[in-house]
Structure formats: C-alpha cells, structure tokens
Amino acid sequence: MKKYLFILLCSISTKLFSQSIDAWKITAANIDPNNYYGVTVANGMIGIVSSPEPFKVKDVVLAGAYDLYGRGRVSNFLKSFNLLNAYLEVDGKRIDAKNVTGMKQELDMQKASFTTSFEFGDKATVSYTYYSLR
Numbered sequence: 001m002k003k004y005l006f007i008l009l010c011s012i013s014t015k016l017f018s019q020s021i022d023a024w025k026i027t028a029a030n031i032d033p034n035n036y037y038g039v040t041v042a043n044g045m046i047g048i049v050s051s052p053e054p055f056k057v058k059d060v061v062l063a064g065a066y067d068l069y070g071r072g073r074v075s076n077f078l079k080s081f082n083l084l085n086a087y088l089e090v091d092g093k094r095i096d097a098k099n100v101t102g103m104k105q106e107l108d109m110q111k112a113s114f115t116t117s118f119e120f121g122d123k124a125t126v127s128y129t130y131y132s133l134r
Contacts (some may be wrong), residue, residue: 024110031103039107041114043132047077048084050105050114053097055128057084090124100126 038050038058049059061077103118112132
C-alpha cells in the first residue's frame with residue numbers, strides 16, 4: 001500500500017511542477033467595472049492607467065509633475081491630456097465592454113506590458129498591448 005501511495009504522490013508532484021506558472025504575470029479574467037482599480041504601465045516619465053473598457057485609458061499621468069493643492073492639500077499626480085482613447089467598429093457596431101466576451105487583462109512585469117484580449121461574437125478576436133518603453 002505504501003508503495004502505491006508513494007507512486008501516486010510522485011506522479012502528482014511531477015504533474016504540479018511540470019506546469020509552467022509565470023510569476024511575472026498577473027492575470028484578471030473576470031473584469032467587474034464596479035470594482036475595478038486600474039494598473040499603471042509607466043517608464044519613469046509618463047504613466048498609462050488601465051480601464052475596464054476596451055480601447056480606453058483611465059488616466060495618463062506625468063512623472064515629476066504634482067498638484068500641490070489637490071484633494072487633501074497633499075501632492076497629487078498631475079493628470080495629462082488623454083489622447084490614447086480609441087474605439088473599434090466591426091460591421092458598423094462599436095465594441096464596448098457590454099458586447100464582448102472572454103475579456104482578459106494581463107500585466108507582465110518582466111516585459112513591462114499590459115495586454116487586453118477579448119472576443120466580439122464570432123466575428124473577431126482582439127488583443128492589444130501597451131508597453132512601457134524608454
């Protein structure tokens with residue numbers, strides 16, 4: 001009995017350790033817009049804050065620029081012009097969070113990238129990435 005238990009434990013541990021878990025990546029598969037806190041991809045000069053909406057950016061922040069008298073009379077990041085919002089239409093229908101399925105967002109800390117992917121019915125599979133480059 002001990003021999004069979006040992007063989008079973010060895011096969012389970014081999015199976016578990018053979019899976020490649022990438023510790024550099026953080027993935028969110030169930031996006032709830034009401035409970036969403038964006039992540040920032042930045043390069044030391046400019047930062048881009050993610051949004052739960054496809055092709056939208058919540059904020060663009062500038063490094064080293066602060067608003068001293070913002071909320072609470074403490075230094076706050078100064079938000080810049082948001083020129084990064086876009087939209088995509090497929091067959092005349094604009095894509096938004098309500099008409100996509102399988103939306104997934106992934107932050108890759110090793111490659112300094114933020115990727116969003118989703119499906120629009122059976123017509124399109126979309127994936128786009130923001131990079132933090134110098």
